[in-house]
Amino acid sequence: MQNLPTTFPEPVLLGIIGGTGLYHLDGLVPVAKLVIQTPWGSPSSPIIISRTPSGMPVAFLSRHGVHHQYSPSDVPYQANIAALKHIGVETIIAFSAVGSLRGNIKPRDFVIPNQVIDRTKGIRTSSFFKAGFVAHVGFGNPFDDELAAAIAQHASSALQGDNVLLHTRQTEKANGFSDVTLICMEGPAFSTRAESNLYRSWGGHVINMSCLPESKLAKEAEIAYQMVCMSTDYDAWREEEEAVTVEMVVSNLKANSENANRVIVSILNNLEHDITNHRFGKSLRGSMRLALSTGQHGIDRKLYQDIQFLHPGHYDLAN
Numbered sequence: 001m002q003n004l005p006t007t008f009p010e011p012v013l014l015g016i017i018g019g020t021g022l023y024h025l026d027g028l029v030p031v032a033k034l035v036i037q038t039p040w041g042s043p044s045s046p047i048i049i050s051r052t053p054s055g056m057p058v059a060f061l062s063r064h065g066v067h068h069q070y071s072p073s074d075v076p077y078q079a080n081i082a083a084l085k086h087i088g089v090e091t092i093i094a095f096s097a098v099g100s101l102r103g104n105i106k107p108r109d110f111v112i113p114n115q116v117i118d119r120t121k122g123i124r125t126s127s128f129f130k131a132g133f134v135a136h137v138g139f140g141n142p143f144d145d146e147l148a149a150a151i152a153q154h155a156s157s158a159l160q161g162d163n164v165l166l167h168t169r170q171t172e173k174a175n176g177f178s179d180v181t182l183i184c185m186e187g188p189a190f191s192t193r194a195e196s197n198l199y200r201s202w203g204g205h206v207i208n209m210s211c212l213p214e215s216k217l218a219k220e221a222e223i224a225y226q227m228v229c230m231s232t233d234y235d236a237w238r239e240e241e242e243a244v245t246v247e248m249v250v251s252n253l254k255a256n257s258e259n260a261n262r263v264i265v266s267i268l269n270n271l272e273h274d275i276t277n278h279r280f281g282k283s284l285r286g287s288m289r290l291a292l293s294t295g296q297h298g299i300d301r302k303l304y305q306d307i308q309f310l311h312p313g314h315y316d317l318a319n
């Protein structure tokens with residue numbers, strides 16, 4: 001990794017964000033290591049560009065840093081998403097270790113959620129936009145349904161092991177759910193048993209600390225985003241079990257890292273054509289133009305410049 005080029009000449013259309021336990025991509029040849037500065041600071045890790053066997057470049061970023069030095073509350077989410085956008089990323093597949101809030105979702109199962117409930121505490125900056133450049137993004141569907149379906153199609157056959165399952169909106173219909181809901185909490189402490197039971201009563205399926213604001217910022221950046229969750233524990237709701245600990249999370253992730261890599265390889269093999277043909281996130285492209293509320297006379301010039309890094313040419317500024 002040391003002597004890799006620090007520039008890369010082509011747009012990189014796919015970004016993979018690795019979470020707890022997933023700090024690099026196995027089996028792909030790295031070809032560049034980009035250290036990118038954004039108007040929102042430095043990303044949590046260098047962006048490693050690798051090529052798939054057929055040559056498609058893929059960007060990998062480690063959410064918590066390569067040494068897991070950022071807590072979920074401290075991750076520089078804006079810099080991460082802005083840096084990926086800046087190098088051309090149109091699709092993000094983000095991995096996350098999650099607790100299970102349902103008896104049928106066992107540790108080591110994979111889950112593809114389609115909804116999120118925000119239980120972060122307002123201490124994370126959740127938008128690129130603010131006073132002087134106000135915009136409101138639609139977030140009714142926090143993830144990309146088309147991308148989710150494509151991932152689901154290729155992930156389940158990649159999973160190996162004793163009855164390891166993939167849970168999707170489709171599979172959860174059999175249990176009476178129309179959505180698969182991820183609760184995103186603040187942390188760093190895990191939930192109490194009462195909170196865990198409350199989230200179950202809300203219809204929550206899984207819980208983590210990192211989906212927000214990552215998914216909101218991806219939407220503002222017009223990037224198709226889907227989180228792929230790896231269950232590691234039963235959180236705190238099961239009276240008969242010890243409540244979640246970091247050791248539990250890490251040991252299940254270690255045991256499951258081969259499945260995570262198999263899922264990534266299968267996704268890359270099967271979705272390469274769709275990604276290079278710009279299939280995902282078509283409806284997002286240009287959407288932020290219409291999301292701007294601030295009129296010409298209210299625009300903050302510095303903020304306008306910052307937003308150019310994300311959406312060059314999207315907005316006009318009168319002299």
Ligand SMILES: CSC[C@H]1O[C@H](OP(=O)(O)O)[C@H](O)[C@@H]1O
Binds near residue numbers: 018021063064071097
């Ligand atoms: C180390 S356990 C809690 C930690 O694990 C998850 O991380 P990630 O989503 O990045 O895989 C969870 O969100 C917490 O940040």
Ligand SMILES: Nc1ncnc2[nH]cnc12
Binds near residue numbers: 097100185190207233
């Ligand atoms: N139970 C849990 N709560 C929050 N984040 C998690 N990440 C993995 N397990 C978790």
